[in-house]
Amino acid sequence: MKMKDNILIVIFAAAILTMPIWGTAIGAGYPDLLQKFAIFGLFAIGFNILFGFTGYLSFGHAAFLGIGSYTALWSFKLLTMNAIPAVLFAILVSGIFALGIGYVALRRSGIYFSILTLAFAQMCYNLAYSVLTPITNGETGLQLTNDDARIFDTATATAEGLPSTELFGMSLTGYNGFYFCAIILIIGFYVSVRLYRSSFGLMLLAVKSNQNRLKYTGVNTKPYLLSAFVISGMYAGLAGALMVVIDPLAGAERMQWTASGEVVLMTILGGVGTLLGPFIGAVVIKYFENIFSAFNDVLLRQIFDFLPDFILNIWVPFTNLFVGKGWHLTLGLLFMIIVIFLPGGAMEGFRRIKDKFIKKDTAEAGGTE
Amino acid sequence: MEAVFLQLLNGLDKGGAYALIALGLTLIFGTLGVVNFAHGALFMLGAFCAVSLQKVLTMSAKVRDESVTFFEAYKEVPYLEMWFGETGTAIIDYTVPLALIITIPIMLLVGYVMERGLIQRFYNRTHAEQILVTFGLAIVLQELIKAYFGANPIPTPAPDIVSGSAHIGSWLGLSDDIVYPWWRLIYFFFSFTIIGACFAFLQLTTFGMIVRAGMADRETVGLIGIDIDKKFTIVFALAAVVTGLAGVMYTPVLPPDYHIGMDFLVLSFVVVVVGGMGSLPGAVTAGFLLGILQSFASMTEVKEIIPGIDQIIIYLVAVVILLVRPRGLMGRAGVMED
Numbered sequence: 001m002k003m004k005d006n007i008l009i010v011i012f013a014a015a016i017l018t019m020p021i022w023g024t025a026i027g028a029g030y031p032d033l034l035q036k037f038a039i040f041g042l043f044a045i046g047f048n049i050l051f052g053f054t055g056y057l058s059f060g061h062a063a064f065l066g067i068g069s070y071t072a073l074w075s076f077k078l079l080t081m082n083a084i085p086a087v088l089f090a091i092l093v094s095g096i097f098a099l100g101i102g103y104v105a106l107r108r109s110g111i112y113f114s115i116l117t118l119a120f121a122q123m124c125y126n127l128a129y130s131v132l133t134p135i136t137n138g139e140t141g142l143q144l145t146n147d148d149a150r151i152f153d154t155a156t157a158t159a160e161g162l163p164s165t166e167l168f169g170m171s172l173t174g175y176n177g178f179y180f181c182a183i184i185l186i187i188g189f190y191v192s193v194r195l196y197r198s199s200f201g202l203m204l205l206a207v208k209s210n211q212n213r214l215k216y217t218g219v220n221t222k223p224y225l226l227s228a229f230v231i232s233g234m235y236a237g238l239a240g241a242l243m244v245v246i247d248p249l250a251g252a253e254r255m256q257w258t259a260s261g262e263v264v265l266m267t268i269l270g271g272v273g274t275l276l277g278p279f280i281g282a283v284v285i286k287y288f289e290n291i292f293s294a295f296n297d298v299l300l301r302q303i304f305d306f307l308p309d310f311i312l313n314i315w316v317p318f319t320n321l322f323v324g325k326g327w328h329l330t331l332g333l334l335f336m337i338i339v340i341f342l343p344g345g346a347m348e349g350f351r352r353i354k355d356k357f358i359k360k361d362t363a364e365a366g367g368t369e
Numbered sequence: 370m371e372a373v374f375l376q377l378l379n380g381l382d383k384g385g386a387y388a389l390i391a392l393g394l395t396l397i398f399g400t401l402g403v404v405n406f407a408h409g410a411l412f413m414l415g416a417f418c419a420v421s422l423q424k425v426l427t428m429s430a431k432v433r434d435e436s437v438t439f440f441e442a443y444k445e446v447p448y449l450e451m452w453f454g455e456t457g458t459a460i461i462d463y464t465v466p467l468a469l470i471i472t473i474p475i476m477l478l479v480g481y482v483m484e485r486g487l488i489q490r491f492y493n494r495t496h497a498e499q500i501l502v503t504f505g506l507a508i509v510l511q512e513l514i515k516a517y518f519g520a521n522p523i524p525t526p527a528p529d530i531v532s533g534s535a536h537i538g539s540w541l542g543l544s545d546d547i548v549y550p551w552w553r554l555i556y557f558f559f560s561f562t563i564i565g566a567c568f569a570f571l572q573l574t575t576f577g578m579i580v581r582a583g584m585a586d587r588e589t590v591g592l593i594g595i596d597i598d599k600k601f602t603i604v605f606a607l608a609a610v611v612t613g614l615a616g617v618m619y620t621p622v623l624p625p626d627y628h629i630g631m632d633f634l635v636l637s638f639v640v641v642v643v644g645g646m647g648s649l650p651g652a653v654t655a656g657f658l659l660g661i662l663q664s665f666a667s668m669t670e671v672k673e674i675i676p677g678i679d680q681i682i683i684y685l686v687a688v689v690i691l692l693v694r695p696r697g698l699m700g701r702a703g704v705m706e707d
Contacts, residue, residue, distance in 0.1 A: 057497045108691055111404055111496045115642050116691055119684035122635055126684075131677030257635060261504055268501060321516050329516065332508030339502040340490065 005193050008275070013186045020175060028287055031178045036286045038181035039242045042188045044266040044278035046235020049192055050228050051264070052273035053201060055208035059114045059260050060101070060121030064094045064233040066128065066255030068240025070135065073142050073250045080152040081163050083172055083180065083245045087238060094237020095230050102229035106222065109211070121257055128252040141251035165245050177246050184242065185279075188235060193275055195231070204228050208273075236263075265335050271347030280346050285331070292330060295323035375547055376664045378537065382553035382622065384660020385560030389615035390633055391640040391652035392564060393608035399584050399647035400604045403488055404496050406503040409634030410510040411476070411609050415616025416625035417514055418475055419468035420523050426461050462528050468617045473610055480609025484602045507630065515627040527552040527621035552621050559618050563611060564653055570607075571649070580604055584647070639687040645700025655698055659683050 015022075016038070023029040028037075047061055068090035075086040105116040128136040136142055144162050153163070165172045172180055195201045203224045206214050214221055244250055253259075262285075270281025300316045300323070307315060322330045342349055394408045427447045434442040449457030460467070487506065491499050526532065531551035539547075571577035583590045583597045591597045616625070623629065640659055644651030665671060667679035678685075690697060 055497070057500065059500075104688065104692065108695060111500070112642070112691055112695065114497075114500065115638055116688060118635060119639060119687050123681040123684045126680035127677055130680050258631065261508075264501065264504075321513075326512060326516055328508055329512035332505045332512060335505035336487075336502055336509065339498055339505060340487075343494075343498060 002197070005197060009186075009190050009193060012189055012276070016182045016186055017179075019182070020178070026287075028290070031174045033286065033290050034178045035181050035242075035246050036290075037283045038178065038185045039239050039246070040263075040266065040282040040286055041279040042181075042185045042242070043236055043239035043263055044270065044282040045185075045188055045192050046232045046239065047263045048232075048267050048272065048274075048278040049195060049204075049235065050232035051267055052278070053196070053204035053208065054225055054228050056106075056109065056225065056229070057114045057264070058105075058117040058229075058232075059257060059264070060117035060119075060124075061232070061236050061263055062255050062257065062259035063101075063121035063124040064098055064236035065240040065243075065259065066124065066250070066252065067097050068094045068237030069244045069250035069254065070128075070142060070240075071237070072241035072244040073144070073248060074135075076144060076150075076165065076244070076248060077148040078150065080150060081166050082152075083165050083167050086165075086245065087184070087241045090237045090241030090244075091234045094240070095234045098230045098233025098237075099226070102226050102233065106225050106229060118257055118260075121255065121260060125252055125255040125257070128255060136250075136252055138252070141249055143250075144248045162248075165248060172245055180245065181242050184238065188238070189275075189279070196275060200224065200227070265331070267345075268335070268343075269338055269345055271345030274345070274347040277345050277347040284346070288330075289327055292323045292327045293325075296320075371547055372668065372670075373665075375549075376668055377661060378547075378549050378553075380661030380664035381657065382556045382660075383663065384657035385557050386615055386619055386622075386633070386656075387637060387640045387660050388653045388656025389560050389563060390612055390637040391644060391656045392567060392649060393612035393615075394637050395641050395644065395647055395649060395652040396567075396608040396611070397605055398641065399649070400580060400601050401484075401488065401492065403491060404499045404503070405488070406500050406634065407483070407507040407510065408503075408612060408637065409630030409632070410507040411479070411612040411630070412616040412619075412633050413514060413625065413627065413630030414479060414510065415472055415476060415613030416620050416629060417518065417616075418472040418613065419465050419525050419617045419620045420518060420625060422468045422471055423461075423464045423523075423525050426464055426467075465525060465527055465617065465621055468620075469614060472613050472617050476610040476613035477606045479613075480606030481602060483609070484605040488605065489598075489602075507634070511627050511630060518627065520627060522624035522626040524624040525620040531555060556618050556622065560615070563614060567607075567611065568649065576600065576603075636683060639683055641697075643687055643690045643697055645697025648697065648699040648701065651697055651699030659686065662686065 019034055019037070020029055020031075023034055028034065043061075043065065047058070050061075051057055071093040072086040072090040075089045079085055101117070101120045105113055105120065108116055129138055146162065150163075165177075167176075167180060170176060203214075203219075203221075207221050207225060211221055240250075240254070243254070266281035266285050267278045268281065269284060270279065271277025297316065297320055300319055301312070304312055304315060304319075320326070322333075338345060344351075390408065390412055393411070394405060397403055397405050397408070426449055429445040429447040430451070431443045432446045432451075434444040447457065447461060449460055451457070453460070483506075487502065491502060534548040534550050535554055537547050537549045537554075571581060579590065579595055579597070579600055583595075583600060587597055616629075619625075636659075640655045641652055643659065644653070644655030662682055663679065666682040672679060
């Protein structure tokens with residue numbers, strides 16, 4: 001760890017914790033959205049540990065998200081409404097699943113690895129929908145009920161209606177929930193920076209740049225890859241658990257392979273293999289999803305009111321394609337554009353802009369000499 | 370015995386669909402070396418060619434309903450029916466077979482534009498980037514279809530004459546209980562014909578020979594003075610046509626909606642992997658094999674022994690194959706084995 005990294009973490013933590021303040025300025029100052037930023041940011045940061053560091057593209061990470069969700073919810077149902085055990089159990093269980101799946105899937109690399117992880121995720125998804133209904137409650141989704149056991153909560157269970165998630169008596173709704181997620185996110189980010197700078201992280205980067213050469217020097221890369229896979233699976237499980245902490249409902253659809261695609265998208269958009277990139281990608285996608293989904297025909301007409309009528313009548317239905325329910329279309333287009341023109345994502349974009357300015361500075365300096 | 374025979378039949382039409390999609394997919398992979406995640410979207414586009422044709426043919430006007438006398442009632446009458454009477458009704462009835470004809474040029478064009486516009490830029494990039502960009506394209510195509518046709522499945526029935534079931538059992542001297550929908554039977558033969566045509570095209574024509582040579586060694590073929598890029602563009606377009614036709618013919622079996630492509634995509638990738646990347650016979654065999662396996666796995670007797678097997682059998686097979694024989698059933702040694 002260098003001083004630079006410490007500064008990065010401090011700035012990151014400060015930015016996250018003050019998010020409710022500066023979020024208001026960009027119209028994101030409410031807990032629902034901020035929680036999403038934190039949760040998906042964590043998911044993407046974890047995914048980046050596998051895809052960004054080692055170059056192994058997993059298309060099945062949503063399975064761990066789902067597993068984490070189900071585990072956390074069962075912890076709420078059977079043990080206690082306290083969020084800490086739920087989170088810990090979710091990490092543990094998704095880690096175990098990741099160990100099993102990773103052990104098998106990592107015997108192949110490249111596109112075969114992607115397809116293997118995809119196959120496993122689809123198996124989990126299909127099973128959650130069909131045979132495992134007693135555990136997952138199938139299509140309805142698993143939720144809390146009043147007659148759950150909750151063996152540690154019997155003394156305190158007095159209130160009417162469904163209990164809410166809590167942290168040693170503090171209810172985790174609204175901003176409390178956000179700060180809970182935010183602190184976990186900061187810890188998650190810290191761990192990922194530490195990993196990146198450790199010798200373990202260097203090994204992963206070596207795998208990405210040339211695995212064969214590494215093997216020729218006598219290094220067994222498998223344990224490193226497997227650890228990376230398990231760690232990133234745990235991050236996904238943790239993110240899944242946080243989703244349930246915020247909203248105690250778990251459905252199988254969050255395990256679908258398109259959900260795995262979404263996290264790939266976030267990572268790519270922000271910048272693969274960078275520390276901050278995946279989080280930025282997650283925030284950008286969730287932010288614009290929120291903004292774009294809110295638009296509709298009437299609102300668009302108000303915005304483009306200054307246009308002449310005949311243009312308005314063509315323009316509004318056209319833009320309407322991209323907003324509201326059509327948000328995914330924009331996302332798909334954005335994704336293609338990023339992959340085609342800026343494979344390094346937003347972080348590469350920043351770097352390019354920075355380079356341009358710095359070059360200009362040196363050129364000017366040279367000119368005056 | 371009869372139950373087994375019935376399941377075998379049930380597997381065939383699904384297997385036919387898998388085989389056709391996988392054929393197109395592996396053709397693209399084998400020739401261009403591109404992992405095309407937008408392939409499911411081509412299947413969907415084909416299916417929606419049939420839907421659009423149906424929309425066009427059944428364009429209708431409101432006409433006073435004469436049979437209702439005590440108030441003014443209106444009914445929708447398609448123009449074709451008004452203009453041509455019986456013939457018009459028959460044309461509407463035959464929407465799906467007619468759609469085959471219009472699908473061919475449309476899919477050729479789609480395939481051509483896709484290859485020239487996008488895929489071509491990705492030959493020299495990593496598989497991960499190919500997956501990502503085609504995945505993005507698939508989302509875009511899917512959302513465009515959703516924006517225009519809505520999110521609900523749109524029924525496109527087969528012609529009336531083949532809407533019933535064939536008494537296959539009595540033909541073969543088995544029990545008369547074995548019946549099989551006509552359309553599925555047609556689908557099976559259709560897929561066989563298309564597959565046969567593809568193989569004949571690749572094995573018997575000069576063009577096919579060049580393509581096969583290009584699959585084996587692209588550079589050398591280029592050095593001989595053949596414009597291999599152009600040939601490969603045509604191959605891509607042909608693969609798009611094959612997949613599109615599979616989509617058109619599948620519409621009476623399963624009313625298409627916008628995510629039908631995504632549903633088939635994962636499965637067809639699994640089929641290609643099981644059959645062997647870049648191997649055409651492998652893809653076809655694996656397609657039928659997995660279709661039949663899936664229908665056997667959904668028998669109640671099997672489900673009682675291993676619950677949930679019908680949901681995961683295909684993926685399970687893929688995992689086992691990838692681990693035991695990574696090149697797939699018929700893949701060439703050394704091709705994408707790692």
